[in-house]
Amino acid sequence: MIPNRHVYVLGGASTPFIGKGHPDFVWPKHPDFGKRENPTLEEHLTRAIMLALETTGVPASAIQRGFVANFAGETFASQGHLGAMAVRAHPDLAGKPWTRVEAACASGGCAVVSAVEALQAGYDVALVAGAEVQTTVSARVGADYLARAAHYALERSIDEFTFPAMFARRWKAYSQAHGVTDADLGHVGLKAYQNANRNPLAHMRTARRSLEWCQTASDQNARFLQNEELKEHLKMSDCSQVSDGGSALVLCTESGLARLGKRPSDAIQLRSVGQSTGPLAGVTDLLALDTTALAAAEVFGDTGVGREQVGVVEVHDCFTITEWLMLEALGFAARGRAPELTLSGATAIDGRLPVNTGGGLVGFGHPVGATGIKQVVEVWRQMKGLCGDYQIASRPVFGVTANMGGDDRTAVVTLLENVA
Numbered sequence: 001m002i003p004n005r006h007v008y009v010l011g012g013a014s015t016p017f018i019g020k021g022h023p024d025f026v027w028p029k030h031p032d033f034g035k036r037e038n039p040t041l042e043e044h045l046t047r048a049i050m051l052a053l054e055t056t057g058v059p060a061s062a063i064q065r066g067f068v069a070n071f072a073g074e075t076f077a078s079q080g081h082l083g084a085m086a087v088r089a090h091p092d093l094a095g096k097p098w099t100r101v102e103a104a105c106a107s108g109g110c111a112v113v114s115a116v117e118a119l120q121a122g123y124d125v126a127l128v129a130g131a132e133v134q135t136t137v138s139a140r141v142g143a144d145y146l147a148r149a150a151h152y153a154l155e156r157s158i159d160e161f162t163f164p165a166m167f168a169r170r171w172k173a174y175s176q177a178h179g180v181t182d183a184d185l186g187h188v189g190l191k192a193y194q195n196a197n198r199n200p201l202a203h204m205r206t207a208r209r210s211l212e213w214c215q216t217a218s219d220q221n222a223r224f225l226q227n228e229e230l231k232e233h234l235k236m237s238d239c240s241q242v243s244d245g246g247s248a249l250v251l252c253t254e255s256g257l258a259r260l261g262k263r264p265s266d267a268i269q270l271r272s273v274g275q276s277t278g279p280l281a282g283v284t285d286l287l288a289l290d291t292t293a294l295a296a297a298e299v300f301g302d303t304g305v306g307r308e309q310v311g312v313v314e315v316h317d318c319f320t321i322t323e324w325l326m327l328e329a330l331g332f333a334a335r336g337r338a339p340e341l342t343l344s345g346a347t348a349i350d351g352r353l354p355v356n357t358g359g360g361l362v363g364f365g366h367p368v369g370a371t372g373i374k375q376v377v378e379v380w381r382q383m384k385g386l387c388g389d390y391q392i393a394s395r396p397v398f399g400v401t402a403n404m405g406g407d408d409r410t411a412v413v414t415l416l417e418n419v420a
């Protein structure tokens with residue numbers, strides 16, 4: 001969808017993404033255990049909103065419409081009704097219309113879509129915030145909650161870790177069809193950790209991983225699935241993190257920019273957004289993300305922008321194999337050819353198509369409701385030169401984000417332009 005009224009991303013921010021493996025994450029062996037608690041869902045949501053307002057210099061009173069992205073507040077944090085929770089962040093937000101948006105791991109992307117639609121309907125300034133807390137339970141219990149993003153009755157039983165098993169199934173099919181191995185896929189994991197090591201907000205910012213670690217199963221990098229057929233096809237280093245965190249963005253129209261005293265060059269333009277939805281439990285091709293491909297075809301078809309013009313990409317690497325499938329669904333590589341992009345260095349921070357420069361879901365982390373919003377924040381930060389140690393050298397003109405819910409059941413793709 002090309003918005004009828006121009007839509008600008010004025011900027012945004014993320015809280016630090018934390019969880020197991022992050023130095024500030026409190027757990028029984030942490031020196032702060034018993035002295036302080038990890039931030040709550042409300043704290044991540046509030047911090048993300050306030051950071052986005054501070055970063056953009058937009059007063060809370062200027063926000064006309066708000067959306068909160070969250071997948072599983074009720075199960076992980078015993079909290080729903082998050083639109084009303086969000087307006088607690090600032091007294092000037094109270095009384096404005098705020099709504100929660102849920103589409104599993106694509107909640108953030110769908111909240112961006114909702115904001116774009118609200119701006120088409122007549123609002124001029126909108127705020128989109130996403131947050132998730134998942135560390136309140138063990139990874140195994142959390143896997144059961146996350147399995148509600150699949151068709152629970154039909155797909156839950158594949159493994160106690162439902163989503164890791166679903167993507168192990170895709171990697172098994174992909175590696176057999178295209179003749180690639182764990183030794184090749186390990187380069188995707190290595191890039192994620194190395195990028196995260198340069199990103200102060202990343203969940204895995206202090207976790208050092210060698211190529212050999214990412215390629216090889218070990219006691220510390222276990223093949224943890226129980227499904228006998230799939231177990232060989234996933235290691236811990238292939239997985240996104242169980243993270244807590246929040247991200248928020250301010251979006252506005254041209255008249256919103258004027259009202260805020262800003263120029264288009266202070267922002268980036270959202271040129272097009274595509275959303276596609278497939279039936280739960282309806283995956284027919286393990287070798288392709290068909291739903292994501294539809295959303296991508298929409299944004300590139302809408303705008304006529306060529307893939308070769310894109311200078312920065314954020315893809316939903318919920319597992320390492322998903323990064324390759326995403327690059328193929330977006331049209332950056334033909335089927336089975338994404339490994340070449342990684343192995344040639346093209347997707348590195350200094351490559352021709354930098355992908356997931358802050359570490360992606362594997363390295364930066366994956367607080368589910370925040371992820372799709374964080375992707376847009378990251379492209380905005382790269383375009384405006386705000387990424388510090390992981391800043392890419394050439395300032396990209398076009399950037400793409402691809403956010404996915406379930407096993408490619410909901411997809412949101414954005415095409416962003418730096419209108420300097």
Ligand code: CAA
Nearest residue numbers: 104105139140149163219222224236239240242318405406
């Ligand atoms: N050998 C064998 N098995 C081992 C082992 C070893 N050395 N070490 C651990 N395990 C097994 C154990 O069975 C353990 O479970 P229990 O402790 O309950 O027995 C299991 O592995 C997990 O171990 P931990 O709890 O110690 O692991 P962790 O807390 O470090 O978590 C992880 C690691 C399981 C990989 C976790 O990070 C994870 O689940 N990541 C994926 C998160 C996820 O699926 N997110 C959703 C992505 S899908 C998406 O984005 C779309 C959507 O809409 C949902």
